[in-house]
Amino acid sequence: MALTSSLAELVVLLVEPSQMQANLVTRMLEHQGIRRVTAVTxxxxxxxxxxxxxxxxxxxxxxxxxxxxxxxxxxxxxxxPMLETIPFILVSSETRPQLLEPIRQSGACAIVAKPFTEQQLARALYAAVDNLNPPEELDVADIEALRVLVVDDSLASRHYLRRLLEELGISRISECVNGREAVEVLQENMFDLVITDYNMPEMDGRELTEYIRTQSWQADVPVLMVTSEQNMGRLAAVERAGVSAICDKPFEASSVRTLINDALRS
Structure with missing residues (x-):
């Protein structure tokens, strides 16, 4: 993946069937200094x-x-494989969660709601730049020895999180598709960090966090929840269960890297 240090260096592929909307977004991109824009319908x-x-x-x-x-x-x-790491930004007026959920789970770097401003589009573009560039090293000793468990029923989301972890220098990564499977893995293996989704079959992220904090032999392991859940009551219940930090999907790579760094250092 090519490195990009500024918006002006970005090469953007715009997928928009409306010529009027394509022209509007292209002008916004040009105002941000982006000159290399290809539009398809x-x-x-x-x-x-x-x-x-x-x-x-x-x-x-x-x-x-x-x-x-x-x-x-x-x-x-x-x-x-050649396309899976390309940052994806959705621009839509759609608000129904069931239609946006696949985008949130895919590792998209941003969802920009219509109507939007140039500033909102620019923030999404900066998130894309952050995805294109290698992260700073974690301020953690012996990073190659760290063991991380990723729990998410979305294959795309697990792949995206794995890539972020590997870019940070973490290679000892295990994956589970739900909380119940994670419980079995936690009973036999020790981890330095658990990253989990909220909504999963069999056992969700709140139930997994409660198990870790109350029944697991490694009750102090940091638990980072990366989720598209929007219900504040459910998220409050997750916090009460003992999660270390919560990050929304779609998330900016820099945000989740910071949370991982903070969780491991603590």
């Missing part, structure tokens, strides 16, 4: 364009496309 055209490594470092896409929704486009990207 469909998901298939976007996937074809991305075969050229110079066509786009960042994808900005509408949700409703003529051939497939933006949710399927990002999942198709995540299924291709």
């Amino acid at each position: 469909s998901a298939r055209a976007a996937l074809a364009a991305l075969n050229d490594p110079d066509s786009g470092q960042v994808v900005i896409s509408s949700l409703y496309l003529p051939d497939m929704p933006g949710t399927e486009l990002v999942m198709a990207m995540r299924a291709e």
